[in-house]
Amino acid sequence: VPELVVLAAFGWSTVLLAAGGLILLRAQDTLHRLVALDVLASILIIVLTTLSYVDGVSYYVDAALALALLSFAATLVAARYIVRRRRAL
Amino acid sequence: MLEALVSGVAVLLLLAGCTLATIAVYGLILKPDLFEQLHVAALLTGPGVLLVLLASVGTRSPEIITSAVLVIAFVLVTSSISTHVIAQAGVLRYGPSQGASVGLSGAGSGPAIAGPVDDHESSLHVTGSAMRVVIAHDGSPAANLASDLAAAIEWPAGTAIRLIGVADHAPLALDATPPLAPDRDLPRQEQANATDLERAAIVLRRPGRQVETAILSGDPGDVIVDETVAFGADLLITGSRRRGLVQSLLGWSAAGDIVDRAPCPVLVARATVLRDVLLTTDGSAHSEAATEIVARWPIFDLARIHVVTVSPDAPSVGRGRSDASESWDAPERAVDATAGRLMDAGRDITSAVLYGRPGARIIEHAHQRSVDLIVIGSRGRTGLGRTLLGSVAGEVLASARCSVLIVNPPLRRPSGDPSPYPTGQ
Numbered sequence: 001v002p003e004l005v006v007l008a009a010f011g012w013s014t015v016l017l018a019a020g021g022l023i024l025l026r027a028q029d030t031l032h033r034l035v036a037l038d039v040l041a042s043i044l045i046i047v048l049t050t051l052s053y054v055d056g057v058s059y060y061v062d063a064a065l066a067l068a069l070l071s072f073a074a075t076l077v078a079a080r081y082i083v084r085r086r087r088a089l
Numbered sequence: 090m091l092e093a094l095v096s097g098v099a100v101l102l103l104l105a106g107c108t109l110a111t112i113a114v115y116g117l118i119l120k121p122d123l124f125e126q127l128h129v130a131a132l133l134t135g136p137g138v139l140l141v142l143l144a145s146v147g148t149r150s151p152e153i154i155t156s157a158v159l160v161i162a163f164v165l166v167t168s169s170i171s172t173h174v175i176a177q178a179g180v181l182r183y184g185p186s187q188g189a190s191v192g193l194s195g196a197g198s199g200p201a202i203a204g205p206v207d208d209h210e211s212s213l214h215v216t217g218s219a220m221r222v223v224i225a226h227d228g229s230p231a232a233n234l235a236s237d238l239a240a241a242i243e244w245p246a247g248t249a250i251r252l253i254g255v256a257d258h259a260p261l262a263l264d265a266t267p268p269l270a271p272d273r274d275l276p277r278q279e280q281a282n283a284t285d286l287e288r289a290a291i292v293l294r295r296p297g298r299q300v301e302t303a304i305l306s307g308d309p310g311d312v313i314v315d316e317t318v319a320f321g322a323d324l325l326i327t328g329s330r331r332r333g334l335v336q337s338l339l340g341w342s343a344a345g346d347i348v349d350r351a352p353c354p355v356l357v358a359r360a361t362v363l364r365d366v367l368l369t370t371d372g373s374a375h376s377e378a379a380t381e382i383v384a385r386w387p388i389f390d391l392a393r394i395h396v397v398t399v400s401p402d403a404p405s406v407g408r409g410r411s412d413a414s415e416s417w418d419a420p421e422r423a424v425d426a427t428a429g430r431l432m433d434a435g436r437d438i439t440s441a442v443l444y445g446r447p448g449a450r451i452i453e454h455a456h457q458r459s460v461d462l463i464v465i466g467s468r469g470r471t472g473l474g475r476t477l478l479g480s481v482a483g484e485v486l487a488s489a490r491c492s493v494l495i496v497n498p499p500l501r502r503p504s505g506d507p508s509p510y511p512t513g514q
Contacts, residue, residue, distance in 0.1 A: 001096045001099045001100060001103075001144070001147035001148065002096070002100065005100050005103060005104070006103070009103045009104070009106075009107050009141070012107050012111075013107065013110065013141075016107075016110050016111065016114050019114045019118070020114060020117075022118070023114065023117045023118060026118070028121070031123050031175065031178055031179050032123060032126065034175055034178075035117070035123065035126050035127060035130050035175055036117070038130065038134055038171055038172075038175070039113065039114070039117060039130045039133055039134060042110075042133050042134040042137065042138050042168075043110065043114075043133070045138050045141075045142075045160065045164075046106065046107075046110060046137065046138060046141045049141050049142055049144075049157065049160075050103070050141065052148075052153055052156075053103075053144070053145070053147070053148055053153070056148060056150060056153070057152075057153075058150065058152035058153040058156045061142075061145070061153055061156035061157050061159075061160060062156050064156075064160055065156065065159055065160045065163060068160060068163050068164055068167065069163065071171075072163075072167040072170070072171060075171040075174060075175065076170070076171070076174055079174040079175050079177070079178040080174070080178075082178045083177070083181050083308075083311065
């Protein structure tokens with residue numbers, strides 16, 4: 001894979017990460033924030049994956065796996081909390 | 090040759106992944122609606138991530154490819170579940186029909202429709218003419234009491250009444266295929282429920298009154314509250330099932346939960362008349378709202394109103410020590426102000442000041458005078474504080490033998506909240 005393409009993908013996904021942060025800040029309520037966080041985690045997975053392509057090492061993809069796991073659990077718990085927000089107390 | 094092909098494919102995959110991600114982020118910035126956001130976000134969380142991970146073949150490094158395949162397997166399962174769970178939370182929160190009317194719920198329609206919901210004032214003056222009433226009905230004798238009471242009330246002309254039954258299976262956020270909002274195609278179990286509802290609706294139907302029924306499924310508390318919001322109801326009427334031992338051990342019944350969360354006043358029916366009404370006041374904003382309702386709602390036109398306030402200031406220690414100071418006549422003034430407001434509204438009233446523990450005194454007084462209804466303002470929605478300290482309204486609701494009308498404070502929403510609740514139609 002041409003180095004340039006991988007670097008460009010890495011750079012672009014970093015830009016998207018910033019845009020994702022913007023979405024998170026603009027979110028009006030918890031559910032929108034939850035979507036934004038979900039998206040942010042996905043972008044981060046892309047960033048880590050492209051980073052591992054750049055460096056040619058697999059650790060970053062492992063980190064991405066851990067991130068995917070955590071963000072999935074977080075989304076489930078947060079959504080469940082929103083559904084039963086009153087009873088959660 | 091092969092190498093060039095593989096790396097060419099990898100480049101294409103990488104670019105496609107990045108393009109999808111860009112589209113998704115752009116869409117997220119563009120679309121304020123939750124369901125539309127989910128729609129575009131799925132481009133990124135699913136295919137976008139997968140394409141970028143698939144591009145790992147181009148690295149020809151077994152370690153990277155193995156790790157990437159693991160992530161792919163994981164993302165394939167989780168991204169759809171995440172989206173599903175968020176959508177489910179959205180449906181329960183914003184009401185079911187928003188998803189169906191995505192085209193209508195653009196940015197412009199939000200605040201206009203949300204108006205009557207979060208503005209308590211408007212729900213008060215709208216009710217000068219017609220009212221919008223939701224009756225939660227589960228087919229039990231207690232729920233029949235609710236619909237019988239509603240049938241006995243002289244509603245103003247044009248009143249819309251929505252009878253809702255809830256099929257009793259709670260959705261689990263972790264369940265991959267939960268029943269979402271209205272399932273109109275669940276035949277067997279809800280058939281009995283539907284006939285109960287229809288029977289109740291027949292009693293309620295009058296000329297110039299719009300009565301509709303609906304069977305919804307989901308957690309009763311959530312469904313009823315969301316339906317009340319979606320209908321833009323001025324009043325929610327519910328029966329009060331006496332809780333059995335198991336239920337009280339497990340926690341609140343649906344009624345208590347609904348009372349805490351409903352966006353409008355909640356009438357818990359335990360009798361089928363509203364002739365003698367006990368209005369409790371303490372001069373605070375929430376009892377003010379209760380007074381306004383008794384003064385303005387036409388359903389209280391023929392009622393005899395008895396206004397009481399309870400002062401805890403005459404304690405068991407110093408009953409005789411009450412030197413006529415300001416603190417002593419504060420309750421008197423609260424009663425006078427309320428009574429004055431009601432008299433201006435042409436209500437038939439009497440009043441009294443009671444001393445002692447508010448909850449217990451109100452209930453005792455209500456039983457002595459055998460009133461049909463206690464109207465009480467609720468501080469409401471204080472979450473942990475309520476759980477720990479309890480509240481007068483909660484106490485009255487739990488131990489009164491007559492009907493109780495709990496007037497909740499207006500629901501506070503962030504002003505920018507676009508949540509476009511569908512109107513009842």
